[in-house]
Amino acid sequence: MRVDDFSFDLPPELIAQEPLERRDATRLMTVDRLRGEIGEFPFREIIRLFRPGDLLVVNDTRVIPARFFGAKESGGRVEVFLERRLPSEGEQWQCLLRSSKPSRAGTRILLPGGVTAEVLGRGEGDTWRLSFSPVSGFDEWMELHGAMPLPPYIKRSAADADRERYQTVFARHQGAVAAPTAGLHFTSELLEEIGAQGVEIAPLTLHVGLGTFMPVRVENVEEHRMHRERFSISPATADAVNSRKKSGGRVIALGTTVCRTLEHAAGDDGTVTAGEGETGIFIYPGYRFRAVDALVTNFHLPQSTLLMLASAFAGKELLFRAYQEAVARRFRFFSYGDAMFIY
Structure with missing residues (x-):
């Protein structure tokens, strides 16, 4: 599997340089893996995709002005x-x-x-x-x-507003140098609505490091080595994941950081173990997911490890068809851009 296999053409004007006025005013693309169908609606209507008994796992890391x-x-x-x-x-x-x-x-x-x-x-x-x-x-x-560490594809200096908008509303534990961007779309009100629908929300912490932006410098995907990042999963969150798996409910990862952390901590039977440490797990097509049933994520850079993870989860052919649709429909890309729900 070659890194070039994960290339796509992206018009530079689709790279979001500023956040929208409201966090949940972005667009959401839906990717149904079973039916192979692609849809779209406003992000604030994401509640339509949740079911009573679902578990939404969020990353409560907080970005430092690095x-x-x-x-x-x-x-x-x-x-x-x-x-x-x-x-x-x-x-x-x-x-x-x-x-x-x-x-x-x-x-x-x-x-x-x-x-x-x-x-x-x-x-x-x-x-x-x-x-x-x-x-x-x-x-x-x-x-x-310190200044907020905006990604290199945002071609401006960090502003005062970024100190609030480049954090999720549930950011708690300081230590990341990049935001878990799938969480940037959620408001406190939207999370309350999701919880009122019978969806449990549980936090874990993964301090996002530089590896999220580092280019893959090898030709063969399998030869790439990830930067290690610190994580923590509480017993309460591990219990919530494990009970959800036993009851047949869905575990929904809010972002690739949550997905990587849960998969790192999951055994062959999908049981997640509480604890803290470092992970360098690299997920690419061919990986068998053990803990995560659905994924909310942003649109990712060509040839990036995040794009490879999303390809592994959705299936590369379906995901790239969704990306072609996103470009054609003028979705906004990357950190301050729009989102995707893969289920």
């Missing part, structure tokens, strides 16, 4: 992108660095608010390990001086 601009002691400008907090004493992070000259261990970076970062050495892939000081009040410093 982008900072500073200078080396020599004067050269540096952009620091926090990717993942490392388990260590002090305040150490895995980061991306962008500057005119290559970075090296020992480099000190002066950041706003009196914070200094020292480059300790290489991290995973293209990243570097940095140590920040002082460590007291670091989270408050991030909120005050």
